[in-house]
Amino acid sequence: MRIAVLAGGVGGARFVRALTEVVDPRQVTVIVNVGDDLEVHGLYVSPDLDTLLYTLSGLGDDERGWGRAGETWNASETIELLGGETWFQLGDRDIGLHVVRTEAMRRGDSLSAVTTRLARSVGLEVALLPATDDRLRTRIRTPAGEFELQEWFVARGHRDTVNEVVYEGAEAARPAAGVLEGLEAAELIAIAPSNPFVSIGPILAVSAIRAAVERRRDRVVAVSPLIGGRAVKGPADAMFTSLAGGTGAAQVADCYKDLAAALVLDEADADDAEAVAERGVRPLVTTTLMSEPDARRALVETVLGLTRAA
């Protein structure tokens, strides 16, 4: 069964890893957010693609959820010593990847072409694709001003209330090679338990991708990133409060009702099932925390169940 997944960083990576514990990874196409890509000291950094690559290859720091295991920070220490900016710290092992990618992109390779090569060289069997090769940048509007995603998230510690999220460049952005094909060939399209505003939103801001997902709504299942109204990691709950007026599964369903036939929600949010159904989205209740093998399997089986039932 061919599966396409729309994914952000940590939650997306853990979901895809759980999925490939159950299904053949060669059947999986992962379409990844690039809205928080940035240049750090002239190096092209793609936080979500990197988290996917590291997590799925086993190179990642599992506890932290991002970056490399056994990472060292000597280059950053030198950059600081030399008076360079260090609000976005780069690990040494991580820099190795950025250097290879940046060099290839400066030679004219697309992000997707480089990503495919990198994924192959660490042994990934899933198809790992950036949503777009064009420049698309998530910007966060707050009472303190507008910031790039990582600037708001890292440099400012995501403390500013988010009034609006905009996707700069989305109008002109075209899906990367393989993205539409992956969506069209999929018997199941899963929206990973990632932040709908800053992880999934930038992917769907590419109009051709949104249209392709909408066309296949019957085959689309989203997984709520909230458990009991809280994000497992990151600022999703605060963003739901300011942008969607609440942190229930109903608000998650509001984000995806035009796109997904079903929403997987955690048992802790079972009370919201009715409100989800009222929005025309089938609620699928299970455990969504991916820390335990049994729970992961239950989550994946629930997601796969959409198609099996259909």
Next chain:
Amino acid sequence: MRIAVLAGGVGGARFVRALTEVVDPRQVTVIVNVGDDLEVHGLYVSPDLDTLLYTLSGLGDDERGWGRAGETWNASETIELLGGETWFQLGDRDIGLHVVRTEAMRRGDSLSAVTTRLARSVGLEVALLPATDDRLRTRIRTPAGEFELQEWFVARGHRDTVNEVVYEGAEAARPAAGVLEGLEAAELIAIAPSNPFVSIGPILAVSAIRAAVERRRDRVVAVSPLIGGRAVKGPADAMFTSLAGGTGAAQVADCYKDLAAALVLDEADADDAEAVAERGVRPLVTTTLMSEPDARRALVETVLGLTRAA
């Protein structure tokens, strides 16, 4: 007393450090070879400037003579894992510097401007200047073909016999800001015990620098890089054999006779003193190995003696 030094990497750095143990470093301008600069994975690497910077700031690996103390190699390990070229390995701490420099140069800063900032940020008091901000590349012609300096030196282990050394771009290269001023203001110009063909040669290949040194020949003293016909480090002796027909102090004098009034040679080469004098260059015999404090001081005092005697 103002002093200008023409310097290559390891020998040049040790000589300047010895010099600044005796004289006020604020009086010293170091004009450095850039002929073996190269791009490694899109990062601008300047091996000799870096060796000077590390050695003089105390950040260097003293035993190895180049690179940083306490260096780690995790970025390079990743580059290798990802299938990137690794014949020129970059240490993690070293990469920190390359990243800062490359970013500044991509923004339009000159190599000399960046170098001045970097030198200041690690507390250097000498003026550290690249010979030129223009592109100047040393190329090595061998029976196996023509190579860039570092390619011949590192990737091929400097095993190919050198038939000719050429300085690509030298004709158009102009001295970096401060270089001519440093030479003109100097009461003493020292040519460090660096390789005349691939370390000092590229500096003097900039015609305005050569002319400025020639004009002040009376104030110029060179230090032989050979001791008993052997190089302390590196391939200088083999190059002397193939390019100058011998490894005596006389051959060193041949390299510098139009430029230097005196040549410091090691006691081990005292027998060559007469041949040096025959070339119109005053031989100054002392110990030139810089590993012992007393010997270093003797060497520096001998160099300084040129002006004191004059």
